[in-house]
Amino acid sequence: MPETAPITVPGPISPPHRLLMGPGPVDAYPSVLSAMSARLVGQYDPFMTRSMVETQELYRHVWGTTAEASVLVDGTSRAGIEAAITSLVRPGERVLVPIFGRFGHLLAEIAERAMAEVHTIEVPWGQVVTPSAIEEAVVRVRPTLLALVQGDTSTTMLQPLDEIGDICERHGVLFYTDATASLGGNPFEFDAWGLDAATAGLQKCLGGPSGSSPTVLSDRAVAVVRSRARIEAGIREAGDPVAGDFVRSNYFDLGMILDYWGPRRLNHHTEATSMLYAARECARLIALEGRAAVIARHVRAGEAMLAGVRALGLTVFGDVAHKMSNVVAVKIPDGVPGDVARAAMLEDFGIEIGTSFGPLHGRVWRIGTMGYNARRDAVLATLAALEQVLARFGHPVRAGAAHEAAADHYRGSAVDGREATA
Numbered sequence: 001m002p003e004t005a006p007i008t009v010p011g012p013i014s015p016p017h018r019l020l021m022g023p024g025p026v027d028a029y030p031s032v033l034s035a036m037s038a039r040l041v042g043q044y045d046p047f048m049t050r051s052m053v054e055t056q057e058l059y060r061h062v063w064g065t066t067a068e069a070s071v072l073v074d075g076t077s078r079a080g081i082e083a084a085i086t087s088l089v090r091p092g093e094r095v096l097v098p099i100f101g102r103f104g105h106l107l108a109e110i111a112e113r114a115m116a117e118v119h120t121i122e123v124p125w126g127q128v129v130t131p132s133a134i135e136e137a138v139v140r141v142r143p144t145l146l147a148l149v150q151g152d153t154s155t156t157m158l159q160p161l162d163e164i165g166d167i168c169e170r171h172g173v174l175f176y177t178d179a180t181a182s183l184g185g186n187p188f189e190f191d192a193w194g195l196d197a198a199t200a201g202l203q204k205c206l207g208g209p210s211g212s213s214p215t216v217l218s219d220r221a222v223a224v225v226r227s228r229a230r231i232e233a234g235i236r237e238a239g240d241p242v243a244g245d246f247v248r249s250n251y252f253d254l255g256m257i258l259d260y261w262g263p264r265r266l267n268h269h270t271e272a273t274s275m276l277y278a279a280r281e282c283a284r285l286i287a288l289e290g291r292a293a294v295i296a297r298h299v300r301a302g303e304a305m306l307a308g309v310r311a312l313g314l315t316v317f318g319d320v321a322h323k324m325s326n327v328v329a330v331k332i333p334d335g336v337p338g339d340v341a342r343a344a345m346l347e348d349f350g351i352e353i354g355t356s357f358g359p360l361h362g363r364v365w366r367i368g369t370m371g372y373n374a375r376r377d378a379v380l381a382t383l384a385a386l387e388q389v390l391a392r393f394g395h396p397v398r399a400g401a402a403h404e405a406a407a408d409h410y411r412g413s414a415v416d417g418r419e420a421t422a
């Protein structure tokens with residue numbers, strides 16, 4: 001054997017204790033971490049198939065749908081986004097993307113890479129798009145697909161989706177949403193809102209690690225995906241090398257992924273078994289606690305955090321009426337060095353909060369209350385630490401005010417006469 005350079009072998013992985021109160025990723029539920037360390041089974045073991053079927057059903061519940069096509073796309077949230085867009089759109093077809101934050105730009109970029117003709121409308125960061133502006137653009141652009149983010153963590157805004165499905169229906173447009181940041185912590189009704197496709201990730205309100213993208217398609221969207229597959233087969237049979245009229249990606253071909261998850265279990269990729277276990281546990285916890293109860297817990301934590309940061313004298317960014325329940329953006333006060341203060345939160349208290357992107361970088365901090373961390377103790381600990389750090393950098397705070405405001409909110413939001421415990 002050839003000589004290799006000596007290697008210093010690092011110790012086994014041993015992460016520090018952190019409380020992840022940024023815009024995601026957040027701490028996973030303990031039982032999700034346990035699920036990930038469960039024994040592996042083979043790709044076609046009956047247990048694997050059973051676990052996949054259970055996971056499909058659990059996610060139908062999370063999405064609010066009876067649609068058959070509920071699957072996981074292996075990969076982070078953008079794996080689901082790429083699979084949905086590249087499988088629903090043919091090169092040259094028009095895609096409309098209303099943009100109200102960073103992730104709208106991502107949807108537009110992915111649609112462009114899928115060689116769609118991409119049209120965008122934009123509103124300033126901190127606002128959402130009105131249904132009438134969307135309808136006006138739909139009429140003007142006549143897209144095949146409307147791609148719209150539900151919750152954009154870059155701005156914390158929650159785009160209302162409930163009136164958009166009717167608009168798409170009226171104009172024969174497929175309706176896709178990226179619900180990565182919002183699913184589980186804010187209302188989501190796939191069927192009632194007339195959606196054709198939706199994708200998410202685990203690392204926000206679902207309380208898991210990133211690496212699996214729950215994805216759902218309406219029957220209408222499945223028919224479109226299938227028609228793409230037929231075109232591809234036709235091209236292959238005819239030996240016609242015409243490029244461009246079918247899904248180029250193998251990994252993100254939803255037709256193949258549906259066949260893999262379907263009753264025939266046709267081979268595609270090797271299921272990411274530990275991620276399947278994690279995704280199953282995330283959805284199982286939601287079903288166990290109750291979909292509405294989980295959302296209410298996020299609302300409670302988000303409102304308590306909002307009351308707390310306001311009591312610290314911080315100004316909240318954006319249209320608060322349209323804020324997601326699970327994340328708040330606050331303006332960094334004049335004179336406070338944003339990144340140094342964030343580093344102090346991490347080093348002194350082990351608490352991570354986020355900054356933002358693009359026009360908001362260095363101007364706001366984003367504080368999340370998601371999944372496992374949508375809890376009273378996590379909210380109160382974060383506010384207590386923030387108070388100390390702000391005081392140290394000379395921002396005037398009244399000692400105890402934030403704690404009082406947030407704790408008061410929890411006391412006032414008892415549910416059904418019971419004191420809220422989460």
Ligand SMILES: *Cc1c(COP(=O)(O)O)cnc(C)c1O
Nearest residue numbers: 076077078103151153180181201
């Ligand atoms: C956080 C987030 C993502 C993350 O995508 P990854 O591929 O998991 O990094 C995608 N979309 C939205 C709207 C998000 O908020």
